Amino acid sequence: MKNLISKKHLLTTFAFLMSLVMFSQQTIADTSILKNYNDALKLYNSKAYAAAQKTFNSVVNEANIGSNLKTDATYFEAMCAIKLNQIDADKKVLSFVEEYPNSNKKNVAFFNVGNYYFANKKASYALKWYQKVDTKILSREDKKELDFKMGYGLLTTNNLQLSKDRFLLLINDPKYGNDSRYYYGYIAYKLEDYGIAESTLKKIADNATYKAEITYYLLDISFKAGKFERCIEVGKKLLPDAKRDLQSEISKIIGESYFNLEKYVESIPYLKDYRGKKGKWNNTDYYQLGYAYYKQNDFENAINNFNKIIDQKNNVSQNAYSHLGECYLKVDKKNEALNAFKSASEMSFDANIQQDAALNYAKLSYEAGNPFEPVSQVLQNYLKKYPKSKAYQEINKLVVSSFINEQNYQGAVDFLLKKKSDENTALIIEVSLYRGIQLFNEGKYKEALPFFSQSKKSSTIEIKERAQFWEAETEYRLENYQDAINKLEILNKTLTSIDSEFKLTNYTIGYGYFKLKEYEKSIGAFKKFLVIDSIETDTKYDAIIRLGDGYFASRNYTEAVNSYKIVADEFGPNSDYAQYQIGMSYGFTDNDEAKITALKKVINDYQNSNLKDDALYQIANTYIKVKDHKNAHVAYDRLLEKYPNSTFLSRALLRQGLLYYNDNMNQQALKKYKEVAARFSNSPEALEAVANARNVYIDLGNLEDYISWMGTLKFINVSNSDIDNTSFAVAEKKYLASKNNNEIIKSLIDYTRKFPEGIHKIKANYYLADVYFKNKEYQSAITPFKNVINEDRNDFSEESLSKLSQIYLQEANYSEALPILDRLELEANNTENILFAQSNLMKAYFETEAYDFAEEYARKVLQQEKIDTNLENDARILIARSSFKSEDFRTAEEFYNEIEKTASGELKAEALYYNAYFKNQQKDYEASNKMVQKLIAGYSNYKYWGVKSYVIMGKNYYGLKDVYQATFVLENVIKNFEEFDDIIQEAYEELNTIRENEAKTNNSVNPEKQ
DSSP: OHHHHHHHHHHHHHHHHHHHHHHHHHHHHHHHHHHHHHHHHHHHHTTOHHHHHHHHHHHHHHSOTTOHHHHHHHHHHHHHHHHTTOTTHHHHHHHHHHHOTTOTTHHHHHHHHHHHHHHTTOHHHHHHHHTTSOGGGSOHHHHHHHHHHHHHHHHHTTOHHHHHHHHHTTTTOTTTHHHHHHHHHHHHHHTTOHHHHHHHHHTTTTOTTTHHHHHHHHHHHHHHTTOHHHHHHHHHHHGGGSOHHHHHHHHHHHHHHHHHTTOHHHHHHHHHHOOOBTTBBOHHHHHHHHHHHHHTTOHHHHHHHHTTOOSOOSHHHHHHHHHHHHHHHHTTOHHHHHHHHHHHHTOOSSHHHHHHHHHHHHHHHHHHOOSSSOHHHHHHHHHHHOTTOTTHHHHHHHHHHHHHHTTOHHHHHHHHHHSOOHHHHHHHHHHHHHHHHHHHHTTOHHHHHHHHHHHTTOSSHHHHHHHHHHHHHHHHHTTOHHHHHHHHHHHHHHOOOOOGGGGGHHHHHHHHHHHTTOHHHHHHHHHHHHTSSSOOHHHHHHHHHHHHHHHHHTTOHHHHHHHHHHHHHTTOTTHHHHHHHHHHHHHHTTOHHHHHHHHHHHHHHOTTOSOHHHHHHHHHHHHHHTTOHHHHHHHHHHHHHHOTTOTTHHHHHHHHHHHHHHTTOHHHHHHHHHHHHHHSTTSHHHHHHHHHHHHHHHHHTOHHHHHHHHHTOTTOOTTTHHHHHHHHHHHHHHHHHOOOHHHHHHHHHHHHHHOTTOTTHHHHHHHHHHHHHHTTOHHHHHHHHHHHHTSSSOTTHHHHHHHHHHHHHHTTOHHHHHHHHHHHHHHOOSHHHHHHHHHHHHHHHHHTTOHHHHHHHHHHHHHSSSOOHHHHHHHHHHHHHHHHHTTOHHHHHHHHHHHHHHOOHHHHHHHHHHHHHHHHHTTOHHHHHHHHHHHHHHHTTSHHHHHHHHHHHHHHHHHTTOHHHHHHHHHHHHHHOTTOHHHHHHHHHHHHHHHHHHTTTBTTOOTTOO
């Protein structure tokens, strides 16, 4: 029992001793941590925050969880982070609050973090922390500090009223009073409570810290109160010593004060010294300086300020645009004035300014033209909107004139018909003449005739005679030749006018008689025409040639030669034709030597003539006539060698064969006949060659070879030839005589089906295609035309190539058209067909974007001796367009300049556009604008080019630093011409660029405005 007790006692004693040891160790540890904590606190109080933080951190790591020591150490470690401005200081405070939500140090922590941000000039961040502080447990001094700093934080976040309430609490405080009073007064100033602001700020006006700012605020308050004289007096005193950022504002106040006192000269230097808000002015700033210049008649400087006012519609901009319009007029810029008045007339802030601007806009539209609206419509709109205007009658009279100036003659007639009077009836008759001429120039001859009939009723001789002349010209174009002649001969008997327009009467009469094959009368008319002085050169030469043709057709070859020689000797247009006709005329008088000499000139003197093969053929035939067979062969051989595509080949070969045969050179003759049959099967020459070859074979006594050769000729079928000939004769008779197209077509189709390789298959296919073509059944015409051109060269090849190419061209089927046109150019003898081929090749290559080929063919067209002005311009425009597409801008500019000299209508408009475009690229903005204005004034009917040129005009104005005009033009393009998507897109891009640039210096401009 004793041992048992002893053991139990021993265990108890051991346990007690162990607990005593452990207690002693904990006490020692706590004592050590407490010492570290106290050391850290001393360091903290000594502002050795880095060392203190390190020690507090060790205490946090070593102290027991939940102990006050750990809590306090955590708090002070976070405070050290605050004092040291460490990046994660606020996070440490938040972590402390989350971990120890019941700590009595939480409120102080929030306050200190707020102070941390406040000290780092982040008042808005500080405000968030200050708002967490429980003010009930703050000391009185801390509460004042909190109110002041929260007031400042609220001020920086633009919570002005709340900020004002905080500062109001402190304006009498010894420590915060002056600062609070300043901010309180400043906020009252910002809230436009100028009475409180002034009374508050005056009390600390001598405070060195705020003196400069307070003086400015008090100055501005005086300005707001309309004390302009005082502002000028005080402002001038303040200006020299003011801070740089306040100098600009003070200058503005002085300048505006002078402005409001209407002392504009004095206001200008001060208004100019204003640097704007953050370096930017606004529209009002520009208006004031512009108006000050305007009042001094310094219109250029006024314009340079008014024209920066964009992107807003208000009283300021309406006034500015009205004055801007006046300034433009003073410097003789009517087009620019027009735009400014239009802008002012579209704003209703001041009704008087609006009406006055509308009147100016209407008058200027009439005087200078209007790029965005028909002038007639502008004038009528004014009459409709202001029926009681004193200018009503004046504007009313301008309406008809505006229609005529716009060449809108139909509009003028319609307007006059609404207001019937004797005066208007006379005007209707006159305007009808202009409308008729307009339709005539558009090729609408039938539509033009009634207008000429109407205008013949005029009591004014000049108008009546012009109407008679144009009516006759229209009848001629409609191929009513006798009617045209009758009307012109009547006109000639009564004609009183000496206008150059009437010089062509006998020219047209001559052509009319020529068309009717009344050659003697044609000769008389052309003679009368040719005695007139100052005839256009080309027309004169043409009349001489037609005079020669008249003599030639009348078999008066001597007079024909005399006429042709005038043109040939002077190398006038078509002089190669004249020279050729001289030769033919000599031939008909049996003067064979002169004929040969004349025709040789065609070959030797005219490099690009299309009549050289004709001349060679005639020379060869003439040599046969004079029995000079050697030179005949030389001529035929040269024709065959130099002109392998000539229509005379088959006839030349046939005649050579006959020549050889007559000279008993049977083998050479047979060779020529066989060549004709092989190369020109189905042609009349081939059939004649076969017949002639038969005679040769008979002479040679070699009928077996003849029969064998005949078997190789698919187009010869002896057994069916009579049937073939008879069948075709029926079809041909219907083609030549019948007016029933369906009957003709049926007959020709029957022939081609029965005799697909018949003797007359080429002619039959051509006839069939021609009927389809005339009947506008173009798709049906394609196959028979192809059948013709797929044969060897024949009499119908050229015409078939021409018409087939026309079918493909009107379908824009360039892949099919191009090879046909290539052949036509090579094979054609007719000059018109060659030109047709070349001109359409250039167009087709352009449409298929083969610009080099397009330019090549355009240059070929220009090399022709005589071409129509329209075709000449077509060629030039294709070169210009192709060069532009290929970025050969120098060539493009050169040809557009050439086009501009002679073109009319849409081509003229296009040329003027590119003239403006290139001048813009060269930064010659004034000259570019003149081109645009020329285009708008004369060619407004061609809207695409007119509208496209407006974009160039917008760019020009911006290049000239006229921002208002630039934006006005571009905005109106976007507003008025939605149908031109590509132009609208270009205008948008340019306008956005301008807005982005101007927004850098003008606060009133919104760069993102659409």
